[in-house]
Amino acid sequence: MLLAELATLFRRLRVKVLLGVLAAIPAALALAVYLSGGPSSGRGPTFLDQVSHNGMFAALAGLTVAIPFFLPLVVAVVSGDAIAGEANLGTLRYLLTRPSGRTRLLATKAATVAVFCLAATVAVALGGLIAGVILFPIGKVVTLSGTTISLLEGIARTFAAAGIVAASLLGLASIGLFVSTLTDAPVGAMAATAGFAVLSAVLDNVPQTRAIHPWLFTHHWLAFGDLLRSPVRWTDIVADLRLQLGYIAVFATMAWARFSTKDVLA
């Protein structure tokens, strides 16, 4: 069922376009650096100043640029659509009378959204890596701590970072899944989910709400960079994963409580 679900998702034009745009972000960054001859050191987003020295950094620069806005938006679109989209198409009633089982369907949807999160961040990393390799020299990778690691390890850490970013988005994805069970209008669910992401990011930047900062699901979204230190700093990454796990536990069970009992009228 998961395979069929994934096939249904990834065959969709909208999803293909979103992934393509995600892959294009770091490619566009790399191209801009290439055409302008490279930004002056210390300017622009982190990692971008390294792109002209080592094309591999385009992938990391892409993740850095995509995580505050575009990645959450894309995740909101897909997670908000998960149940509400089926309800909107009317396919939900046929899935349920098949019967796919409500809990089972929800679990499949959750897994699909998680796979999509990973696909989204890997698309960014891959797009950056390919563009970087084409446009710039690649070589040993300088970490944030000033040490040097091999290119292979650098690439491995970059994809690990993509994995961490994907995991960081799961909290938002589970909120989206829950919101998606509340309505039959997918656009509403998407907008509400994106709204949550914006709200969390704004609160995280307001010093007056400092007390709740560690509880905001966007708080550790840049923790993936800690993989590029030496030694790797795990504190924030672990805090991030724990936090996401907490959001998943609460919102996935809320989604279950809602979806397993709701009247399907669409």
Add this chain to the structure above:
Amino acid sequence: MTTPALAIETSGLTKRFGDMAAVDGIDLAVPVGSVFGFLGPNGSGKTTTIRVLLGLINASEGSWQVLGRSMPDAARDVLPDVGALIEGPAFYPWLTGRQNLVRFDAAGPDAQRSTRRQRIDDALARVGLTAVANKKVRAYSFGMRQRLGLAMALLRPRQLLILDEPTNGMDPQGTREIRNLTKELAAEGATVFLSSHLLSEVEQICSHVAVMSLGKLLAQGTIAELQAAGGTKLRVETDDAALAAQILERLGLAELTVDGTTVLARLDGHRPEDCNRELVMAGVGVRSLSAIHPTLEDTFVALTGEGFDVAR
């Protein structure tokens, strides 16, 4: 498991939305092997009933059984044997017809991959969609989607088919095909529960009928039973209508109407030959006397009232 006598059985089934009872304590009994017409004007609660039967919405009160198993607890075991078309077909427009069927087949707990291809081919052939199976559903006409919906209901051998307005939006040719298909399925031993607001359709293919109005089940039974319940009428052509009416009234016949030389009255169990004898003995010149059996339409109108107004 012994074969139950009833494919669908509800008792006191009620669904309220807020204060309004969309389905108000209905007791349906759909015999196994019947082609059961579920009649009622738009908004009478037919679709809500079907959604409750299939476990899509929760009943407010009452209990129901499908294929002899208590629902909704047994949904996982029962629903694979039930094919359904609910309130029109619904598909993923960006997938082809075949991909849609694969997706729905895979979503079940009993997804048999080995036979899937064959089953899909058979179902597509049965509804006449083989030629367009690899076209995106986006490009399908409504009628084609309706057929694809039927194909989905036929992906597995089913004991019960619940078809909600299956001929909706179809051309006369398609309507006839659906009718034949339904008959075929019934002949193969499936129970068909067919909701419709079209009398003619039900009259042509159904063995049993139930009539819904305003959430209540007004009548159910075989078509013959229902017609009988509607009340046979006595029609008398005479030269003295006034006298004839007088005599019939004395005999206890109700709903007397006089129109020129014609007198109409409900028989209500009186034998027409007795009426005739009384009329002749009283000196009424009877030109003709007949018992008139009502059409299903007469029964339907008698039960639900005239007019096209949506009940609510």
Add this chain to the structure above:
Amino acid sequence: MPASRRARRLRWLVPVAVAAAISLLAFLPTLSSAATPDLPRITAEQLVAKVKQSNVQAFSGTFQLTSDLGIPNISSLQGAAQQGTGLNPVDFLSGTHTATIAVDGPDRQRVSMPGSLNEVDAFHDGSNAWLWQSDGHTVTHYILPADKPDANDASKPPEAPEPVRTPDDMAKKLLDQITPSTNVSVTTPDYVADKAVYELVLAPHSADSTIDHVGIAVDAHNGMPLEVTVVPKGQTKPAIDLGFTKIDYSKPGGSFSFTPPPGSTVTTKDLTKKGDHAGADAQKPEPINPAAGPLKMTHRVHGHHGEAMGPEMPMPTASGPESTKVVGDDWTQVIIASGVQLPVRGFGLREASTPVSGAWGSGRLLHTSLANVLFLSDGRIAAGFVNASALEAAVAHG
């Protein structure tokens, strides 16, 4: 599948229970840390002596600086032009900052300050010291005099790579300041970084001081100060909290030297030559050289009677003062500097300060819960851990 209505309602208990379990897990450590260690009572004098005798040569750990001065997050007010510089002293005025440190004797230290997608590392290995900033990939290499004086000597070279003061350093300096103006006591033992600690409390007598008390948590075992908190008057939460969150007294491993990575910009500063040193200090080619900022700051504060516990004032980016003088004693000291040009706008100080005027003149007052800074319109700056009226009085008399 839909069950009875009662059972359906009960399903909502599952997320509620999950949320409750999570909050319990999150807050349980806080609750359990309320336990106090079982330590014999000691006097303040004994505790001070313990600190003075403390001779921890090697340790490694993580420490954290939390500042809550009751002013808006200044760094967030700054323009985008300032973003990305790894070591902005103004950043330390608010929020929480974490650093890891490893010390192996007076000659081998390393400090690492991870920021958001950046990092600043300082290494000290004998006669070499390096400062690495990931933003811009810059390395500053210091060559230190071979006959390096004692680490605690105030006369050590100003550019010593000690960009963040460690709790023990800070506490020792504070203890030197204990005078009759201070009420010294010891409170209930507690735990800091999982170590049992005594807490020394220094409370100023003066009513003009903005400081209610300064707490110094001292490892009960070896006398090493592990946390310094500064609590302003009228508050229960510290405005500044600098303490270890993790400490390990074993000899740290790893290298204390640094190899500049390829592609980085390396600046070498040879401090063995006296002339060069003076030149390095005088030359101001980098108005916002974050590397130089806090270092010089540390030095300057040293010069002024070791009032080291304040947050870094935004002075490092200003041009040097023509003259400074100190008014008042101990806790109520006010530093008045004249001829200072501050990039007020750039730091968002205009937004954070309020205009004030009096018999002494006029200016803008930057009020925080701890320190008050008066920017006079005649170019003078007065600062101190005293309330505004005491500060204005000091300006009027000075």
